[in-house]
Amino acid sequence: MTMHLAGYDPGPRRRNGLATIREDIHLHIAAADARAAVSDPTAYRAWLPESMGNYQADSEGLRVDLELPGRTETMSVRRAATDDQREVLYRLDQGGAIEELVWGLHSEGQRECHITIEIAYRPASGFVGGAMETLMHRPQRTQAIRDLLWNLKRDLEGPREEADQSE
Numbered sequence: 001m002t003m004h005l006a007g008y009d010p011g012p013r014r015r016n017g018l019a020t021i022r023e024d025i026h027l028h029i030a031a032a033d034a035r036a037a038v039s040d041p042t043a044y045r046a047w048l049p050e051s052m053g054n055y056q057a058d059s060e061g062l063r064v065d066l067e068l069p070g071r072t073e074t075m076s077v078r079r080a081a082t083d084d085q086r087e088v089l090y091r092l093d094q095g096g097a098i099e100e101l102v103w104g105l106h107s108e109g110q111r112e113c114h115i116t117i118e119i120a121y122r123p124a125s126g127f128v129g130g131a132m133e134t135l136m137h138r139p140q141r142t143q144a145i146r147d148l149l150w151n152l153k154r155d156l157e158g159p160r161e162e163a164d165q166s167e
Contacts, residue, residue, distance in 0.1 A: 018099055019123045019133075021142050024116040025149040028157050031107035034115055037156055038088050038103040039079075046155050049147035051140065061093055066144055068137045071124060073097040097121045115152075117145060 027034055037043055041062035045055055054065040061078035074096035082089040088103040104116035121141070123133040 017122065018120045019138070020118055020120045021138070021145055022116060022118040023142070023145050023149055024104075024114060025153055026108075027113050027115060027153055028111060029113065030111055031105045031113035034113050034156065035088060035103075035105050037152070038105075038115070041079075041090075047148050047151040049144050049151065051144045052148070061090065063094070063096075066141065068140055071137065073121070073141075075101070075119075077101050097123075115149070117149060119145065 040059070041057040042059065044057060044062055044064075048055060048064065051067050052064050053067065054063070056063045061076070063074065063076040066073045066075065075098035076092065076094040076096045077090035077098060077100070078093040080089045080091040086105050088105070090101040092099045098119055098121045100118075100120040102118045104118070106114040106116070108114055119141075124137060
């Protein structure tokens with residue numbers, strides 16, 4: 001999976017029974033600094049929204065639970081190899097609903113970059129599961145990803161902006 005295709009499609013996509021969510025954000029830091037941050041799963045704790053708990057991480061992967069109405073989804077992923085230097089890829093490790101987590105990093109200047117995150121997950125199935133996915137789970141899952149991105153932005157930009165203002 002690559003996130004470097006032209007255009008941005010926020011709509012749901014499906015592949016091999018998996019649904020995907022893709023969100024992005026602009027950061028006022030160097031792409032190398034952003035890559036270093038998303039490459040360190042132990043740093044994720046500071047970015048997790050309230051809906052994500054039971055966090056465990058080491059230098060190569062993480063495990064976290066996402067609380068949804070009537071359902072808790074576990075994300076247990078480990079770093080995987082990728083040929084694209086603009087990506088940081090994590091794949092399913094010890095089960096859970098999240099099959100893949102990919103960070104795409106796009107340099108837009110010396111201290112500017114764009115980060116895209118895409119998750120591929122197994123949505124709930126059946127009539128009730130499908131209805132819950134459409135009405136509640138997908139929107140809340142998407143909001144959790146957006147909250148994570150905003151927390152990442154605040155964490156990575158905050159100290160730099162304060163340091164820049166003091167100079």
